[in-house]
Amino acid sequence: VIPGWFSEISPMWPGEAHSLKIEKILFQGKSDYQDVMVFQSATYGKVLVLDGVIQLTERDECAYQEMITHLPLCSIPNPKKVLVIGGGDGGVLREVARHSSVEHIDICEIDKMVVDVSKEYFPDVAVGYEDPRVTLHVGDGVAFLKAAQEGSYDAVIVDSSDPIGPAQELFEKPFFASVAKALRPGGVVCTQAESIWLHMHIIEDIVVNCRQIFKGSVNYAWTTVPTYPSGVIGFMLCSTEGPEVDFKNPINPIEANQNQNTSIGPLKFYNQEIHAAAFCLPSFAKKVIEAK
Numbered sequence: 001v002i003p004g005w006f007s008e009i010s011p012m013w014p015g016e017a018h019s020l021k022i023e024k025i026l027f028q029g030k031s032d033y034q035d036v037m038v039f040q041s042a043t044y045g046k047v048l049v050l051d052g053v054i055q056l057t058e059r060d061e062c063a064y065q066e067m068i069t070h071l072p073l074c075s076i077p078n079p080k081k082v083l084v085i086g087g088g089d090g091g092v093l094r095e096v097a098r099h100s101s102v103e104h105i106d107i108c109e110i111d112k113m114v115v116d117v118s119k120e121y122f123p124d125v126a127v128g129y130e131d132p133r134v135t136l137h138v139g140d141g142v143a144f145l146k147a148a149q150e151g152s153y154d155a156v157i158v159d160s161s162d163p164i165g166p167a168q169e170l171f172e173k174p175f176f177a178s179v180a181k182a183l184r185p186g187g188v189v190c191t192q193a194e195s196i197w198l199h200m201h202i203i204e205d206i207v208v209n210c211r212q213i214f215k216g217s218v219n220y221a222w223t224t225v226p227t228y229p230s231g232v233i234g235f236m237l238c239s240t241e242g243p244e245v246d247f248k249n250p251i252n253p254i255e256a257n258q259n260q261n262t263s264i265g266p267l268k269f270y271n272q273e274i275h276a277a278a279f280c281l282p283s284f285a286k287k288v289i290e291a292k
């Protein structure tokens, strides 16, 4: 351990560690589910860490939050009812709120400490909770989806941590089946789907499960997030049987100037070209993910 530096050592990326210079530790706690830490970094703003894994930094969180939200929502004509599983920091809520067609946003986050810590230390991320369309449910996303009324959502966004820890079940087949049940025909789901550089085997299993469960489109997209090990993270985008969804062509564009004058500020990362490009995969990933 180098004094004054945070190194992200995890079995999720054996043999490597991304480090950030610490200026000041702002919060350290232990919830019923995980260790929670916030520190002021020297060059990436404040950083949220759960069980030793970086969840977001102020400097690059826009890439992840904007992509995980707008890749699904810009692919369907008129999203009205959206469910967020995880995402307790509020960043996905901030992005969903940019869509004027949305009438109701449910969020189910298991760890209340994440919500409280984000509101205290990341106000520009937790601003998403201020939208009147948002209802927060503190609890297990698996149970929430089991209880959800069939076909009640246009979109589900699964902003989870990794399969090691509280989010483990969110990567398993029964959960994907419960998501499909809660979506309307032609509804869409977007999940945090690890890194093609680090987790091709996990991604392969997820793709196999999704192809069995989602009878519409099944696609993998990826983006760059400098503070995530390997510098990239991906998303599974699936649609249920029904009206065709072509994720590679955003038919419901969100303009960069939208919400310019509100408290959530302009888009910093997402645009239509980046949307289409996100689905272009290197050959080693294409071979596995698009296997016929």
Ligand SMILES: NCCCCCc1nc2ccccc2[nH]1
Residues within 6 Å of the ligand: 053, 054, 055, 056, 087, 159, 160, 161, 162, 192, 194, 195, 198, 228, 229, 230, 232, 233
């Ligand atoms: N809700 C935040 C999602 C990121 C969770 C932590 C994390 N960081 C990662 C880096 C590479 C691949 C997968 C990762 N998962």
